Amino acid sequence: MAKKKSTSGSVSVARCLNEAQRSISAHRKLVRTLLNRLAEEGAMCVLKELAPCLAHVLLVFSRDTHVERVVRFVVSFVTHAVGEDEGKRSEATERVLEEQESLIEALLSWLLTMTKATEKSVRYRSCQLIAGVLSHVPPHVSLPNTLLEELKRQMTCRLKDKVPQVRAQAARALARFQEGGDDGEFSEDAITSAYQQMVSGDRNKEVRKVVLASIAVSTHTLKSIFMHTRDTCDSVRRTAYLVLASKVPMSALTIKQRNDALRRGLRDRMPTVKQAAHMMLKQWFKETQEQLKTATGEAPRDCDTVIGMLDALDVEAYEAECELLIKELLENNLVNAVSLVKELDASEACTLKRNADECLSSACALTWRVACAAISSEAKEQGQAAALTSGTESAVHASQVTTKLDTLEQVLPASSETFVSLIDFHVQSEFGMRFVVKQLLLLACECVEFADATSRMLGEVVFKTLASERENENLFKSKVVDTDREEDYECGLFCQGSNGKWESALMKFGVKVFGSSQSCMHQLISLVMNRMGGSAEHGAEGVAPEDLVQGCMLLNTCFETCSTLGCVDLEIVPQLAEHVMGACVTHEAVAVRRESIKLCGMLMLHSNYSSESLYNVFITALRKDHYQVKTEAAKFFVDLAHLNGPKYPQHKFSSFKTIAGCPMEMLKQCLSSSDCDLLKEVGDGDDKKEFRKVVVEGFLKLMTNHSKYSRENAWTEGEQCDIFTKLVFLNFDKECGAYAPMQQCISVFFDVYSMLHAHTYQIVSASIVLTVKEAVRRELKPRVFGQLVRFLTYLVQRVPAQDKDEVVGIQQKVATSLICEMKMQASEETVWEEEEEQMEQIIPALLKVLLKLDVQQFNQDAVKIMQVLLSELPEGNKLFGTKEFQSASDTFSVGDAAEGEVAPDVQKQASLVYDQYLAMKSQQDQAPEEEDAPEEEEPAEEVEKENEEEAAADTKAPVEHKSPVRRRRALRSRNVVS
Structure with a gap:
């Protein structure tokens, strides 16, 4: 029987592959050409031409563009969806489908033998082709069970291949072989388990990316996906967020996971990761809209969608994350700030012009604050742009400014008195309105002007009420939370374990109402002294420790929010200091002593007030008190040294005769050993680590800014080299490495210190010999010693760009x-x-x-x-x-x-x-011996001293x-x- 003559015989498979490697645009035409040959000549004839051509491709391991185009073309040809556009399949179409199924089966069988080759390029390309075919195989194709089982077995073996590229392609090939089981959680699936091991243990970033994209999403595997939002590689983090955006609904995540994902993604330093996090946020926005539409049957407004998302994130427990979410929605134009506040104002449940007895919800209050702040900020920026431009452009900017300011006037209460009344209404209302009151206070600081006497008087009344009353049953008690909650609210006062954000908002409101930090401080001092009760003579008998803590906290917060150091009259400082010392410094409660020491330090730093008795209090706290109190005392000494120079405290403390009695010398011991006198006190491990971190961070700042101090208050070069050496060894200390905040501070310091200027490079260079000899003296392990030497060579190569x-x-x-x-x-x-x-x-x-x-x-x-x-x-x-x-x-x-x-x-x-x-x-060598020599020596020590002096005299001879x-x-x- 004569062979049927091909109508397309002039176009061979080799020619099609040659044209396919030049451009992707010709792929569709070439696919149709080969499909015609497949229908006319059959699968085996096409494969006989295709296999020798692919044999050349299998030998190329590098990521060559032409080879990648050929692989893509072969996958497109083999898995092309034939007859999708036809209503009914013709006989020719049915024949093509049959031949296509035969070609896929034969091609996979041939490639399967190639996956066992010893050459890595053959294994890589064969696994790549198998993964491509299995990922795009048409739904009508049914393959033999024996072939599928062999593919599954061989690809599972390739998951342990020594070549990362082979492991990645094998993972791609196995993606459709995962089985959910009876519960649909994939908990018993062998491939899913192998994926979980690879994604957590494989060192190659490409393998982790492919596995993240291939692993089946379920409650069982979600933790493995979510953990890689913190991966060290930015491309893996991006893939994790893309998976969360495309495969994981927001409802599948816990509240903590939602907020962690938002915080990490939207604050990531890499733009590609932030873009993927924006895609996840956009998907959550659409999901919330669909849920609201299903519930109400109508298209939801933007304000309802935003509030729904905030409710899903638990706005009171995660205020910072929810604020970040609203800002990102506004910046990415998913929501318009002007339209948002107008919709809020039109809603009876959300408007600020309320006559009803209902209070604002927490999500609504936060939305009001962030949206109004965004409008106010945009108006200021566009006002500056209008001033810097001219003509039509200036007129456009001015028009936009007018629109935004008019919007704020329309949606906010008509007067500042009305706004203060709104705040007071929430203060006097039902239980648990602290979060809403805080948002209203911050909104008043941003958008409300207290220009007339009446509004200022009402604001002062509200401020004094909030600052002086702690046990208000409606507002000042912490929320009672269920025991099964993941995380408690942080809505109470600082003395109740909160984070101090409430007090910070109150201080900003006070400065706004009183007109200046100084006036606010004067009013607050009288309130706090009355609140503390007692006196310098009688102490704080009968005063609750919570009142003492909260009073000191309010003053500390006011100091921290002051823009100038001279916000307190010098006449008030001695009286306040004596009052605090008598009522709080010797209190039995650690929290009271901690906040009082912090307050005394603020007084001394802000007003330049000095008292010998107060200095002794700081020294005693540093030596013998609880680690939380030690930390505040250490912060004071470090801040004092940072402002005036590291030797300034040594000159200031004239009552201490020896250098060892200087507080900075005492703190320096914490750099070299965890067994120093200041670290021997028994206490909580976290408090001890935090104390040491404060000391280390303080010395890092002093070393970095050392060039700005006067000569008499600065360290000598030898002292700087000594501290630098201690910091180097601290960088390799196991205890330091176990505490991430301390290790991060040291790492950042070493990344920039030698490159600051020539003087810092001189310190690094002069410390090399000293550090190496000290490392030998400490008898470090060879591995650690080698790491230290490599670290020194790394530092000495990081030279400053200036002063070459x-x-x-x-x-x-x-x-x-x-x-x-x-x-x-x-x-x-x-x-x-x-x-x-x-x-x-x-x-x-x-x-x-x-x-x-x-x-x-x-x-x-x-x-x-x-x-x-x-x-x-x-x-x-x-x-x-x-x-x-x-x-x-x-x-x-x-x-x-x-x-x-x-x-x-x-x-x-x-x-x-x-x-x-x-x-x-x-x-x-002689200097330390003379400095450390004791005043009185035993006879044997005198003989040894004479021998040393003779030896020193010998060294002076030529x-x-x-x-x-x-x-x-x-x-x-x-x-x-x-």
Whole structure:
């Protein structure tokens, strides 16, 4: 029988693939061409041509654009939906469908054998083609169970492939093999379980992305998806948010998960992740609209949708997240601020012009505040734009300003007296209106003007009522929450465990009403002193601890919201300080002592008030009190040092004769050891960690801003190097690493410190030798010691962009000091075996740092001196026979020194440089001994002191370069028994 002649025989599969790799636009035409051949010649004939062509594609592992187009074209051809547009299928269409099913089955069977190849590119491309075909296979295609089981088994094996790209494509291929089980939760499915293990343990970001996109969404797997909204890779975080947007409804998430997702996504530093979070927010907005439409049968207004979303997020427990949601809706034009407030004003339940006895809801109050603040801010920006432009553009901006201001006038109460009455109505109303009152107070600060005497008088009455009454049954009690709630409301007063936001809003309202921070402070001081009761003589007998805490908290909040430091008259400060000291500082409650110490610190910092007795109170609190009180005392000392210089407290505390008694010296101990005197008190672990974090953060700020202090109040370079060394070791401390806030502070500091300016780079450079020797003395583990050396090399390479000449000079000094230190270490003639082991650690570490310096920018004369110093190192020492040392020698080889001939003047300069280094090290070694020497010594100690003085005198005599600066006795090893 003669073979049927093809009408399209002139177009081969190879030619179609060649054209497909050039452009995607030709794919549709080429697919129709091959489908015609498939109908005429059958699946096996097409596959005989297709398989050899694909064999070439399987050998390409790289992500080549042409190869990716070919793969995409093959998947499109094989899985093309035939006859979708036809009402009834013709015989030709039925034949194409049959041949297409046969082609898919044959192609998958052939590719399945390729997945077992030893070549990684073959496994990768075959899995990629299988994943593409299975992802787009038409619904009419039915494959044999044996083939499906073999595909499932082989792709499951490829999930453990050593090549990440193969694992990713195998995960794609298995996506449609997941089975939900009887409960539909996929909890018993083997593939889903494998996905969960991969997404939590695979180190490759592409694998995690593919698994996140492929895993079936259910209550069982939702936690695995949600955890990757905090993934270290931004592309994985983006994929997680895209999955939440497309597959997970808001109702499937808990209230905490909804708020966490919003906060993390909308505040993410990467724009791509924020964009994916916006897509999730848009989907939630549409979902809420559909729910409201189903419930009411009408299209919901924007205000109803926003309030519905806020109710779903629990607005009182998550105020910051709900405020962020409204702002994002406004910025992305999902909701218009002007239309939103008009809709709120038109609603009887939400309008501010209320005559009914009903109060505003929490969601409605927050919406009012954020929307009105947005309108006011936009009006100010457009007003500035109108002033900076001219002509038609200026007129447009002015018109928009007028529209926004008119809108605010229409929707807000007619006068400030009416607005204050609205606030007072909620204060006197039913239980639990604290959140609404706080929103109204902030709204008044933003959009209401207290210009006339009547409105100011009413506002003062409201302010004094809220500031002086704590036990108002309707407003000032915390909400009673159910025991099965995930998280309690934070709607109470600060003394009841809240976060202080209520007090902050009240202080802003007070400043608005009284006209200035100073007037508000004067009124508040009299209220608080009456509220505290008692006196400096009789203490606080009969006064509730909550009243004392709340009174100190209000004053502290007022200080924190003041724009100027001189907001308190100096005549009032001594009286207030004595009152607080008598009533609160010695109170038995920790919270009272904590807030009173904070208040006393605020008084001293804001008014420059000084009292010896008050200083003693801070010192006592720092030494012996609870860690919460210690923390506030430490904040005061650190703030005092930050304002005036780190040595300012030392000069201020003249009553302490020794340097160790200085508070900053006491706090410095917390940098080096967790066993210092200030950390020996028994207390809660979190309070102790927070105290140490405050101390560490304070020293980091002092080091960063050290250049602005006067010379008498600043640390010396040696003191800065000592603190820097302590901070380096603290960065590798296990206890520090276990507390994320402290570790984050240190990491941020080291990322920028060396690059600030030349002085900070000098501190980093001068601390290298000191840090390495201290690390050897502490006997760090080899792994940790290696990490520390790599960390130092990383820091010394981060140079400031400005002052390049000065930085190069610093690097020359560093290189010289490193070489001199290696020479000094190697010149020791007789040492303990333990000290020899230390030397074997120090020299290679210094050599690694030396190799990271940019020698090409050094002065040629300085390089010659360094080369001479390197050549004088003992050749017989095994430490100087390594490749690293040879590389250093080659790097510093310049001129005659490279050929073994050294000019006499260069040799003389090198000797002088080394002698100066020895003299400097000798002074550094002697200084601590003289400072720490006790006043009275035992006879044996006197003899030892005389020996040390003789040794110090010997070092002052002229010595040769090869003789050690610190002479030692010839000693046997401690491991040898005499």
